[in-house]
Amino acid sequence: MSAATTPVESPWRRALADLADGWRQRELWGHLGWQDIRQRYRRSLLGPIWITISMAVTAVALGILYAGLFGNPLAEQLPYILVGFIVWGFIAGCINEGSEVFIANEGLIKHLPSPISVHVYRLVWRQILFFAHNLIVYAVMLIVFPQPLTWMSLAAIPGFLLLMLNGVWIALLAGIVSTRFRDLTPITQSIVQLMFFMTPIVWIYEDFLNSPNPAIAERARWAELNPFLHFLEIVRAPMLGADQNLRHWVVVLAITVVGWVLALTVMRRYRARVAYWV
Incomplete structure (x- = not known):
């Protein structure tokens, strides 16, 4: 077929192809993600375990503090905060590092011909590894403060998959x-x-929602407008063996669809310009 008759690939197809090609290079971004963690904790005796220790110390300190402030049992307040910290760490990491994912990889983008999605997959993979390290604290917590886990607690797995997809x-x-x-x-x-x-990580949302003071309960309902609440609860609730609310899943699924449409639209128009902007 001559060059004059070669079909032009649509921008939508190129954007989707970038995501697919990046996914196929799992060996590359998987290795780079491991190297990021090893490089960060090079010559450290405990290595990535410092991530877990730091998060655990902060969560325990805040758990003791807020249990006293709100008058809640430590066995209730501490697990709530601890699991909230674990999930929030993944969410915040994807957003904060995502805002500079291409800027931080300027050298690779300019000298390594690969889909830009490779750098995003690398970032999310790195956050998954951090999340996995923090699950060590969750396991210890289950021993010290046993939770009423059931088979429904496995809903945390699809919940976390949705977090990854949104990340x-x-x-x-x-x-x-x-x-x-x-x-x-x-x-x-x-x-x-x-x-x-503003997100119920260190404060228990249901305590304010069920407050005998109508004014406080009414204000607490405004927290439903916070999308982070819904992302947090689809993972935290099953990890604590708590009852799950369908509305959290509905909101997260809706945001996932809208977010992907928006991201693909921006990617379709500006993907090729990233190499010039960095």
Whole structure:
């Protein structure tokens, strides 16, 4: 077929092909993700276990503090905060590092011909490894403070898969936009830090929702507008053996669909410009 009659590949097809080609290079981004962690903790005696220790110490300190402030039993408050920290660490990591995923990989993007999605998969894989390390603390917590786990607790697995799926589109979208507008990276990180306090991680949402004070209960319902609440609960609730609410899953699924459409739209238009912007 001559060059004049060669069909032109649509931008949508190129965007989807980038994701598919990046996924097929699992050996590359999988190795790079491992190397990121090894490099960060090179010459450290405990290595990545420092991630777990740091998170555990912070969660235990806050658990003791807020259990006293709210008058809750430590066996209730501490597991709630601990699992919240584990899940939030994954969410915040995907957003914060996603906003600079292409900027941080400028050298590879310019000198290594590979799909840009490789760098996003590498980021999410690295966050999965951090999450896996933190599960060590979760296992210890189950020994000290046993939870009423059932077969329904396995819902945490599809819940975490949804977090991973959202982590990819968030990193793609935030990475492309922040590469073009560099001021968005510190803004994004500040928003994530603010949302930590507005999301029920250290405070128990149901306590305020069931408050005998109608004014407090009414204000607590506004937390439903916080999308992070729903992402947190689809994983935390089953990990604690708590009852699950369908509305959390519905909201997360809706955000997943809308987010992917938005990310693919941005990727379709600006994917090729990333190499020039970094």
